[in-house]
Amino acid sequence: MQSEQLRVALYVRVSTEDQAREGYSLDAQTKRLTAMCKVRGWTIADVYRDEGCSGRNTDRPEYRRMFSEIDRWDALLVLKMDRIHRNSVNFARMMEVLNKNGKGFISLNEKFDSTTAMGRFVMDIVQRMAQLESEQIGERVKIGMAKKAKSTGEPMGSPDPYGYEYCSGKLVVIESEAEVVRRIFDMYGSGMSMEAIACELSAEHIPTKKGGAWCRQTVRCILRNPLYAGYLRWDGMVRPGTQAAIVSEEAFESANGRGTLCRRRPRYTAAYRPRNRPSKAIPSMLRRRSWRTTASRRITRSGQFMWTTVSRGGAPTVQHTAG
Template sequence: MSKKIAVYVRVSTEKDEQISSVENQIDICRNWLERQGFEWDENCIYKDHGISGTFFLERPAIQQILQQAKKKEIDMVIFKSISRLARDLKDSLEIREVFIAHHVRIISVEEGYDSHKAGKNDMAFELWSLFSAQYSRTLSAGVSAALAAKVRRGEHIGRIPYGFVRIDGKLQILEEEAKVAQMIFRWYNQGWGFKRITKELNFLGIPSKQGNQWQMTSIQRLIGNPIYCGDFILNQYTSIKVSGRKKQIRNTPEQWIWFREQHPAIITREEWEQANPNLTNKDKRKFTPWNDLRSILKCGMCGSSMVILQSHKVLSTGEKNYYRYLKCSRYRRIGSTGCVNHKPITYEEMKSFIRNRLIEKGRLLELHFVHYPSSDYEKKRREFEKSFQSVQTKSQQLLDLYLDQFITKDEFEAKRIELDRNAHYLQKQINLFQQENHRIREVRRVQEAFDTMEEQGQSLLHVFKTLVEVVILHPNLEVDIVYRFECP
C-alpha cells in the first residue's frame, strides 16, 4: 500500500536567496524519499511563502497538513529541518503532538529525526526545537540592531506617514499634505475633537494617504506621532503571540528608542507637545475599561464591533456620576458616513441582558451531563490502542519476511489483508473513543460555563465566548444571539 506523503517547505521572506532555497528544500526531501524507496509525487509539496516560522496559525500550508493528518489523509510528513517546521518551541511540540496522535510519521532530514525510530518521548526533537527558537530570538535582536543603525544614519523605515515622501531612503516634506497636517494640529490645539476634525476633512473632500475617507483613529495616530516635529521612535511596538497568532502591542515609553530631529519637521516641537501633554503627564493617561463583550457584540447595521465609551452626569450635589455606554466602532471612527448611531444603552445593561438570557437558557437546556470516563472505559481504550500498535508492528514484520523471501507473495497478501482488516476495525474503535472523549469535554465545558454564569462578581468574557458565537445589537436595540450550543 503506497504511503500518502506531504513534503513541507517554508521561506520567511521573498528575497531571491530565500526563493531559491525552496528548490533546495524540495531537492533534499526528494533525495531522502527516493533513497528510502518512496515514489516521488510533485503534488505532495506544501509551501508557505514569506511567512514567519514563529506564528504557525498564520501559515496556510502547515494548517492544511494538520487538517489532513486529523482526517487520516496523510501517513508521513517530511521537511528539511525543524527550523522550517517552526521557530517556536511550543509550536514545534504542538505540531508534533498532532502528527503523533494521528499516527503520522515525521521526518526531519537535516537533524536525522524519524518519529518511528525515536518514539513519542524522544528528547532529540525537543532539543532541536529549542535551538531553533533560540536562533530566531538571536536573529530578531540582530535585525533590530541593524534597523537602529539605519535610523541613526537618518534613513526612514516603515510606512511613509501622511505629509511626507521618501527620497533615497530619507523623509522629505510633501507640501500639499503637510499643509493639511498643520491644519489638523491647529484645529486640535484650538479645542477641536477627533470626531469633528474627521468630519471636517471628509466634508472638504480631502483624501487620506491611501485616497480614502479619513477615520477618527487615523487622526488620533497622526496627532500622537512625533514624526511631525522631526522625531522618530523605534521599538514603539512589539509583536507577541497570543493563541498561536501574531498580535502587536505598544511598548511602554521607557522601552522606546527616541531619535530627535531625525528629519525635516512639519510643525514645531511646541505645537506637538501642546497636542500631546499625556507623554509628560502620566496622571492623564486613560485606560480602556474592561469589556466582557469584547469581539462578541457586533453592530447589526455594519457588522463592526460595539465599543465602550465613558461619560458622566453632574449631580445636584456637584459630584460626577460616571457611566459606560456602547457605540458602533465604525460610527465612532467615521461618523454618519460610516454607520448609524444606536439608541443609547449602557454597557452594564447590555451585559446584564445577555447574562440573564443565558441563565434562562441554561435552566431550560436539557444537557445530558456526564462524568469523566470510568476506569473500565479507559482500560478498553488503552487495550484498543495497544492492539493497534501491535497490528502495525506485525504488518512491518510481515513486509520484512516477504522482502527477505521467507514467505510467498500469496502468503504475504493473505496475511496483509487480515492485518489491514484488523487495523481498520481497531482504528475505527479508537476514533469512536476519541469522538466520545471530545463530546464529553465539550458538554462539561458548557456545563462549567453555565455554573460560572450563576456566580456574582466574576469576569464573564471567557464564559460568554464559550456559550455565544455572536451578539448582534441593532440600532433600535433589538438583539439577536447566536449560541454555541443547541437551544431548547
C-alpha cells in the same frame, strides 16, 4: 499506526550547488528512499521532486503541492533533514503542521522518526532551538534599530505615515497630505477638539492614509508624532530626524507642551530617580520664617529624603521624610 499500513510521501530536493554533488541527484535520493519503503513494507503515496530550489524557504512548488495533499499520506520521508529545510524556524513550523494533522516525519540518514518516543524527544529539542534562534534574531534587530535611531536619525521602516511616502529608504513629503497635517495643527491650536477635527475632515471627504474615515485616534496620532516637526521617537527618546518637517517646532510644542522635542532620555519613574534629583522640595513647614530653623538633607537606605531641622534656639531636632 502500523508500519505495513503506512502511506509515505517521498520528498526529494536539489539546489543549484547540490546538483553537482554525487549522490544528491533527485534520482539517487528517490532510489534510496524507495528501497527503504520496500524493506519496511510502506506504501509510496507519491514522490515530490523540487529541482533547483533552496532549502532556506518554503517557496517551492512540489513542497506546497505535497502539503496541499496532506490527506493522501501518513508520514513524510526524506533522505536527510536538510533536504526538507535548512532553516530551523521553518522546520519547527513544518513539524507543528504535521503534529496538528497527525502525520509523522522520517529522515533516513539521521535515523529520525517522529512516530517513536526518541523521535518526539529530538523533535522537542529542535523546536526549542528554533524558538531560541527566533528570540535571538529579535534581540539583534532591536539592538540594531536602537543604534540606527541614535546614530543616523533615519526612519525605522514603519508603514508610510500620513503626509510622507518612502522613496529609496527616505521619507519624502506628499504636499497634498502635508496641507491636511498643517490644517490639523492649526485647528487644534484654535481650540477645536480632536473629535471635531475628525468630523470636519470626514465631512469634507478627505481620506486617511488607508482610505478610511477620520477618527479621534487618527488625529491624535498626528498631533503627538514628532515626525511632523522633523524629529523621530524611538524607545522613549526624541531625536532629530533626516526627513523634512511639515510643521514648525513651535507649532508642535504648542500642541504638546514646551520641551516636548528636547527629551533625550526616558522619563524617570517612581522606581528610579537619580540621587542628585530630590523627589520633593523641602516641606513647606520648614520654610516658614517663624520656625527660625536650619534644614539639612540626607538620603536613607530606602531611597527617601530625610530633612533634619535644628532650631537656632537649641530646640530638639525634628525629622521629616519625603518620598
